[in-house]
Amino acid sequence: MTIDPTTFRNGLGRFATGITIVTGISDDGSPVGVTVNAFSSLSLEPPLVLFCLGRKTFCLDAFTSGRGFxxxxxxxxxxxxxxxxxKPLDDRFEGVDHDFWDSGAPILDGCLANLECDLETVHDGGDHVIIIGRVVRLMQAEKGQPLLYFMGDYRCIGDCV
Ligand SMILES: Cc1cc2nc3c(=O)[nH]c(=O)nc-3n(C[C@H](O)[C@H](O)[C@H](O)COP(=O)(O)O)c2cc1C
Structure with missing residues (x-):
């Protein structure tokens, strides 16, 4: 059976996810960030997570060349x-409050969790790459609700405010 990309995307959209912004630093030292919902926990010991980034992503190198994120x-x-x-913007960080920990990757304010990672490995994933990170520092909020993504749209637990 051949599955066309649109049908495939729509089918996968039935899997509800949270949303992350993966942040890092480019070769020239400027901050980069991309919205990613292809994120998963991977291992507790050692503490590993993974995310998938399209090969055409402008700032892909920032996440695959050895720096933390x-x-x-x-x-x-x-x-x-x-x-x-x-979105394609000159400066995605304009007006976005953030901090820096050891890696230099922006840590965005107001999130449910921030995970700072060392790059562990990069794997082939078709038109994406699979990036595995080892979590070296974690902040988790005591309260708050997640932003969700389902069937191509933003969702909330209960009604969105
Ligand atoms: C809700 C949502 C989830 C996304 N998830 C991913 C993802 O998991 N991986 C990915 O490569 N792009 C994902 N994207 C698309 C990227 O955010 C977008 O293509 C990227 O920011 C383009 O970056 P560039 O202009 O730096 O190439 C997602 C977009 C949205 C709105």
Missing amino acids: ALNVLSEPQRHLSETFS
Whole structure:
């Protein structure tokens, strides 16, 4: 059976996910960030996570050439960040409050969790690459609701505010 890409995408859209912004630093030292929902926990010991990035992503090198990066798990009121970090903009970080930990990757304020990672390995994944990170520092919020993605649209637990 041949599955066309649109049908495939629609089928996969039935799997509800959270949304993350993966952040890092480019070769010239400037911050980069991309909206990613292809994120998963991978291992508890050692603490590993993975995400998948399209091969054509402008800032792919920032995540595959050995530097650390961060995964920022979005909360319900952060839909605007998901939109900002999936759009072609000169500066996606303009007006976005953030901090820096050891890796230099931006740690976005107001997230449900921030995970700073060392790059562990990079694997082939068809038109994407699979990037595995070892979590070296974690912040988790005590309260807050997640921003969700389902069937091509943003969702919330209960009604979106
Ligand atoms: C909700 C949502 C989830 C996304 N998930 C992914 C993903 O998991 N992997 C990916 O490569 N792109 C994903 N994208 C698309 C990228 O965010 C977008 O193509 C990217 O920011 C383009 O970056 P560039 O202009 O730097 O190439 C997603 C977009 C949205 C809106």
